[in-house]
Amino acid sequence: MNEVIMEYFKIYNIWFLSVLLLLQCIGIPTGATLLVIASGAFAYAGEFNIFIILIEVWIFVCVGDVISYMLWKFIGHKTLNRFSKLKIYIEPKILKAHEYLEKHGKAAVFYTRFLISAMGPFINAAAGIAGYELPHFISFVVLGELLWTCMYLGLGYWFGDSWENIILIITQTSEVLVYIILLIVIVYFFIKILKKK
Template structure:
């Protein structure tokens, strides 16, 4: 592991769940902090008896849910203020927000849910999009909770299952996550490309 990863793990061992909660919330906002790695490490520590696995699961799940909701609220209210102050940015962004709103009205639940664990790299982007487009908060919060439960169970479970050798699966998990993200981006790009072609044909 890198020196940064070792530093994260050492800080977690010293400051426990409070440090991990900050790391998780920051990642939900969009700052890459290595939260997934740290959750796996916490699972390994639970396997070794340093932490209670059930308590860890509930705490990680809760702070993940809180972090996503903070990100949503931040983009919903701060985003509005920024756009209202800068008319040029608003003129450029507003049509995209309208398209995002239409997309989320059709696919919002699945987008929020699956971006928590299958394509977790898209999570902060979905949080921002949901906030800016004023997607229904309670629907967002519910599917965030469900998706983050899967994310917590997967990464905490991997760390617990592999125990002291959890470091050996980090490259595999990281590579798989990147692969899924690239595939998801490709599918989304193809979807909008095909949709644009159909719209052009329908106009002629």
């Protein structure tokens, strides 16, 4: 793990982590997940109260997801209105995204919080631009992020002093899941193009 990030975390702890969590929810890779695992390990060592850190991390990731949703809702539409050619191209896709989210939005929001969390910022963007209902979005963000927070803090707490050993496994598993999802999306669009021809 990056030594600089760990040093900042030791000095500024939850405030530094909260900024990284908010940026991660927007879609900027920050390594905050690894710091959440480290927080669990530090709680095991007695440096943090596990329940307080759980609530703090949970609140910050939920707030980050809502901020991401709102940014895409307002900035996405302003950008499309400014570029008319882009709007003509994107608008049908927004309608499809809206239809998809109406059918499967609850599951998409919920599972991309913890199971395939790398896709979370993309769902935030799609939900914001497509105008997915904010109360539904928030309720499934809250549930999914609670699982995510418990899972990663729990891993750090469970492994305690040897928490760094599991980071490689978690990183590789996340990468494999993202590659599988990307492959499925590419195959889907390839088949769709072939059917049109």
